[in-house]
Amino acid sequence: MTDAxxxxxLRRTAIxxxxxxxxxxxxxxxxMTSAQEINPGAVAPPSGAPMSFANLIERVSPAVVxxxxxxxxxxxxxxxxxxxxxxxxxxxxxQPGRPGPAPTSLGSGxxxxxxxxIVTNHHVIEGAEEITVRTSDGRELQAELVGxxxxxxxxxxxxxxxxxxxxxxxxxxxxxxxxxxxxxxVGNPFGLEGTATAGIVSAIGRRDxxxxxxxxxxxxxxxxxxGNSGGPTFDINGNVIGVNTLIxxxxxxxxxxxxxxxxxxxxxxxxxxxxxxxxxRGWIGVSIQPLDRDIARSLGLDEPRGALVATVVPDGxxxxxxxxxxxxxxxxxxxxxxxxxxxxxxxGATPIGNNSRIEVxxxxxxxxxxxxxxERPSEQQLAAANPPPSATPETPPESGGAGVAQSSLGxxxxxxxxxxxxxLGLAANDAxxxxxxxxxxxxxxxxxxxxxxxxxxxxQRALRTVQELSNAAQAAQRADRPILLQVATRGGRGFxxxxxxxx
Numbered sequence: 001m002t003d004a005x006x007x008x009x010l011r012r013t014a015i016x017x018x019x020x021x022x023x024x025x026x027x028x029x030x031x032m033t034s035a036q037e038i039n040p041g042a043v044a045p046p047s048g049a050p051m052s053f054a055n056l057i058e059r060v061s062p063a064v065v066x067x068x069x070x071x072x073x074x075x076x077x078x079x080x081x082x083x084x085x086x087x088x089x090x091x092x093x094x095q096p097g098r099p100g101p102a103p104t105s106l107g108s109g110x111x112x113x114x115x116x117x118i119v120t121n122h123h124v125i126e127g128a129e130e131i132t133v134r135t136s137d138g139r140e141l142q143a144e145l146v147g148x149x150x151x152x153x154x155x156x157x158x159x160x161x162x163x164x165x166x167x168x169x170x171x172x173x174x175x176x177x178x179x180x181x182x183x184x185x186v187g188n189p190f191g192l193e194g195t196a197t198a199g200i201v202s203a204i205g206r207r208d209x210x211x212x213x214x215x216x217x218x219x220x221x222x223x224x225x226x227g228n229s230g231g232p233t234f235d236i237n238g239n240v241i242g243v244n245t246l247i248x249x250x251x252x253x254x255x256x257x258x259x260x261x262x263x264x265x266x267x268x269x270x271x272x273x274x275x276x277x278x279x280x281r282g283w284i285g286v287s288i289q290p291l292d293r294d295i296a297r298s299l300g301l302d303e304p305r306g307a308l309v310a311t312v313v314p315d316g317x318x319x320x321x322x323x324x325x326x327x328x329x330x331x332x333x334x335x336x337x338x339x340x341x342x343x344x345x346x347x348g349a350t351p352i353g354n355n356s357r358i359e360v361x362x363x364x365x366x367x368x369x370x371x372x373x374x375e376r377p378s379e380q381q382l383a384a385a386n387p388p389p390s391a392t393p394e395t396p397p398e399s400g401g402a403g404v405a406q407s408s409l410g411x412x413x414x415x416x417x418x419x420x421x422x423x424l425g426l427a428a429n430d431a432x433x434x435x436x437x438x439x440x441x442x443x444x445x446x447x448x449x450x451x452x453x454x455x456x457x458x459x460q461r462a463l464r465t466v467q468e469l470s471n472a473a474q475a476a477q478r479a480d481r482p483i484l485l486q487v488a489t490r491g492g493r494g495f496x497x498x499x500x501x502x503x
Contacts, residue, residue, distance in 0.1 A: 050182070050236060053184055053196070053198050053236075056184060056234065056236060056238055057184065057186065057196045059238055060169055060184075060186060060232075060234055060238050061136055061186055061194060061196065062135075062136045062137070062167040063110050063111045063136075063166075063167045063168050063169040063232075064108060064109070064110050064136065064186045064187065064194070064231060064232060065108070065109050065110065065111065065118060065133045065134060065135055065136070066106070066107075066108060066133070066134040066188040066191075066193050067106070067107045067108060067109050067118075067120055067124055067125070067131065067132070067133055067134075067143075067157075067230065068106055068131075068132045068133075068134070069106075069107070069124060069125050069127075069128045069130070069131050069132075070128070070129050070130040070131075070132075071126070071127040071128060071129060072127050072128075072129045106124075106188065106191050106226075106227050107120055107121060107123075107124030107125075107188070107227060107228075107229040107230045107231075108120065108124075108186075108187035108188045108227065108228055108229060108230045108231030108232075108244070109124070109133070109157070109230045109231065110168075110169055110186075110231065110232045110240065111166045111167060111168035111169070112168055112169065112170070112171070112270070113166075113168050114165040114166050114167075114168055115158070115162075115165075115166070116141075116143075116158055116159030116162070116166050117146070117156060117157075117158050117168075117274070118133065118143065118156070118157045118158065118159070119154065119155070119156055119230070119232075119243060119266065119270055120155050120156075120157060120229075120230030120243075121153050121154065121155060121229045121230040121243070121245055122148040122149060122150050122152075122153045122154060122155045123153055123229065124155065124229050124230045125145060125148060125155050125157060126148075126150075128145060130142070131143040131144065131145065131157055133157075133159055134193065135166075136193075136194060139163065141159045141160075141161045141163065142159070142160050142161060143157040143158060143159050143160060144157060144158055144160050145157055146158050146273055146274065146277060147272075147273035147274075147276070147277035147278055147279075148273070149269050149272075149273065149278075149279040151212055151213075151214050151279070151281075152212055152214050152215050152261060152265065152266070152269050152279075153212065153215075153245050153261065154243065154261065154266055154269040154270060154273070155230075155273075156270055156273040156274060169232060169234075169238065169239070169240050170239060170240065171239070171240050171263045171264075171266065171267040171270075172235065172237075172239035172240060172241050172263050173263060173264045173267075174218070174241045174242065174262045174263040174264050175264065177201055177204060177218065177235070177241055177262075178201065178204075179200075179201050179202065179203060179204060180200055180201060181200060181201045181235065181236075182198065182199075182200060182235070182236045183198070183199055183200060183201055183220050183222050183233050183234065183235060183241070183242075184196060184197070184198045184222065184233070184234045184235075184236070185197050185198075185199075185220065185222040185223070185224050185228060185231060185232070185233050185234075185244055185258075186231055186232060186234070187224065187227065187228035187229075187230075187231025187232075187244060188227045188228070188231070189223075189224065189225035189226065189227040189228045190225060190226060190227050191227055192227070195228075197222045197223040197224065198222050199220055199221040199222030199223070199256075200220070200221060200222075201218060201219070201220055202219040202220060202221050202257070203218075203219040204216075204218050204219070204262075205217075206218070206219050206259060207341055209246055209248070209259045213341055213344045213345070213348075214265070214281075214344070214345060214348055215261055215262075215265055216262070216265075217245075217246070217259040217260065217261065217262070218233070218241070218242050218259065218260045218261075218262050219257065219258070219259055220233060220242070220258050220259070220260055221256045221257070221258070222258065223254040223256070223258070224244050224247060224254060224258040225247065225253055225254050226247075226252070228244045228247075228258075229244060229245060230243065230244065230245070231243075231244045232244070233260045239263075240263055241260075241262070241263045242260025242261060242262055242263055242266070243260055243261040243263075243266045244258065244259075244260050245259060245260060245261050246258065246259040247259070268349075280352055280375050280376070281347075281348035281349075281375070281376040282347045282348055282349070282350040282351070282352060282354070282356075282373040282374075282375070282376065283316075283317070283347065283348075283373060283374050283375060283376035283377065284316065284317045284318045284321075284323075284347055284356075284358075284371060284373060284374075285312065285313035285316020285317050285318045285319060285374070286309050286310075286311065286312050286313065286316070286318045286323060287309075287310045287311045287492075288307040288308060288309055288310060288329070288340040288343060288344070289307075289308050289310045289340060289494050289495060290304075290307070290308070290339050290340045290341075291304040291305065291306055291307070291308050291328065291339070291340075292304055292497070294482045294497035294498075294499070295308065295482075295484060295495060295496075295497040297481050297482055297497065298459070298476070298481055298482040298483060298484035298497040299328060299361065299364075299484065300364055300481075301328070301361070304339075305330070305336075305337070305338060305339070306328040306329055306330045306337050306338075306339075306361070307328065307329045307337055307339065307340040307342070307343040308326070308327075308328050308329075308340070308495055309323060309324070309325055309326065309327045309328070309329065309360075310325065310486075310492075310493060310494045310495060311325060311492075311493060312324065312325055316374070317371045317372060317373055317374050318371060320371065321358070321369045321370060321371035322369050323358070323360060323369060323371075324362065325457070325460075325486065326362070326457065326460040326484075326486065326495065327360040327361065327362050328360060328361040328362075329343055329358055329359070329360055330359045330360065330361055330366070331357075331358070331359040332346050332347065332356065332357075332358055333346075333350070333356050333357055334357065347373065348376065350373055351373075352373055352374065352375045353372060353373065353374075354372070354373055355370060355371070355372055356370070356371055356372075356373055357369070357370055358370075358371060362460075363460060408473045408474075408477060408500045408501050409442065409444055409469075409473055409483070409498060409500065409501075410438060410439035410441070410442025410443070410444050410445065410501065411435055411437070411438055411439075411442070411444055411449070411455075412435070412436045412437035412438075413433040413434060413435055413436060413455065413466055413469065414433065414434055414436055414466070415433060415434070415464075415465070415466070416430075416431065416432045416433060416434050416454055417434075420434050420454060423452075423490070424454055424488050424489070424490060425490070426454070426456075426488060430456060430488075431456070431462055431463060431464045432454045432455055432456040432457075432462075432463050432464075432488065433454065433455045433463050433466060433469060434452065434453070434454050434455075435449060435450065435451055435452065435453045435454070435455065436451060437451060438450060438451060442501070443482075443498050443499040443501070444496075444498045447496045447497075447498055448496070449485075449487055449496060449498070450489075452489075452490075453487050453488065453489050454487065454488040454489075455469065455485050455486070455487055455488075456486045456487070456488055456493065457484075457485065457486035458472035458473070458483060458484070458485055458486075459472050459475070459476065459483060459484050460484065460486075473500050476500045477500040482497040482498055482499050482500065483497070483498055483500055484496075484497050485497075485498055
């Protein structure tokens with residue numbers, strides 16, 4: 001949108017507002033039917049609600065900055081503006097021998113000390129070649145990256161030009177925050193600097209808002225939009241209780257659902273970045289999955305509590321401590337584990353090298369194991385250690401006499417071959433059965449088991465023959481519980497609890 005178009009739009013808005021004002025002014029001049037005069041000064045906000053946020057915003061706004069980042073070409077996926085006229089895509093993308101402009105990003109941030117240290121989001125400064133900070137009084141200053149953490153989307157930068165002391169704000173621990181508390185967000189949505197919005201805390205402990213396993217988000221309804229990323233969320237005392245990071249929107253604009261990283265989480269990350277420039281987390285070397293009610297029943301648990309070990313990294317801390325696939329981790333250092341996310345957060349917050357006690361459930365028996373935590377490898381290192389399965393073609397499912405129907409499970413299976421192991425990225429000594437057919441109405445189909453998948457275990461016992469699967473299904477049927485299957489697909493392996501039907 002050009003400046004001329006923007007001004008035209010603003011004028012139209014002002015005219016509409018003026019017309020509405022004239023209409024209501026005319027109404028106000030009409031004779032009143034009641035003799036009682038309305039005294040605006042007598043109107044007071046409800047107890048605990050401010051009459052105005054003006055004093056608060058005036059006090060904290062100088063600490064909020066606008067951040068402009070010039071990114072290294074090719075460092076991140078460049079998003080093209082929508083609705084470009086024909087031929088303009090080439091300008092933005094660049095042409096052979098004539099690269100387009102360097103991609104840029106805009107965001108917000110805030111000073112946390114007088115020396116120019118600024119907190120913002122990782123995704124604001126990702127791939128930065130040059131970082132420019134614009135203060136509330138209009139100064140443009142260069143900044144450098146101190147450190148960032150992609151897992152929590154927190155970054156710390158520092159102004160390189162000393163021009164005196166900077167106004168700053170402080171983190172609160174956010175433990176006092178409750179649903180319904182007032183919040184104020186200050187930032188630069190769509191590049192409109194110094195924008196302030198107010199609302200309430202809509203929810204706390206949101207685990208379904210983003211992809212990070214290390215953040216339980218705070219949901220707010222104070223309007224935030226693109227450009228608010230990295231800006232602060234304040235309580236009515238002017239303390240930072242969150243860092244704005246996400247919005248939920250089908251349109252790309254605010255619909256009243258925004259998410260902030262709680263201050264206690266953000267501050268822990270900030271302190272690590274200030275001390276060493278990076279964040280370290282504990283790691284035990286397992287992949288885990290949540291327990292649902294069917295899986296809990298198949299394991300004899302009364303409730304779906306704990307974290308189910310799907311795979312164990314060879315020679316990792318868990319493997320050396322004796323943890324096995326199919327174990328359910330119930331406690332960590334004496335603290336009850338609610339779910340897989342809870343375990344991830346507790347392990348991540350444990351100092352590297354510490355000895356930890358883990359209680360697991362295995363084959364109905366509880367046992368306590370001791371392990372020494374290692375530092376969690378980077379996502380790139382983890383990906384390199386777990387390469388994707390080979391891209392060999394799918395093996396056609398065998399039919400006729402080669403497939404043996406497991407009527408109680410709605411599956412047909414056959415023994416696994418070396419070609420199957422290669423296709424699924426399994427080890428040469430992995431045993432199991434390959435699914436050749438699935439009844440569409442079966443519980444196995446509803447749980448996502450498909451043709452070509454491999455069943456490696458049944459009720460935590462390795463499978464080598466079709467008869468072993470049949471025996472396990474019959475035992476589960478007699479016990480009136482689901483059967484727990486470990487299933488390998490091209491995307492990895494995990495556990496599925498399948499109901500055993502009476503046939």
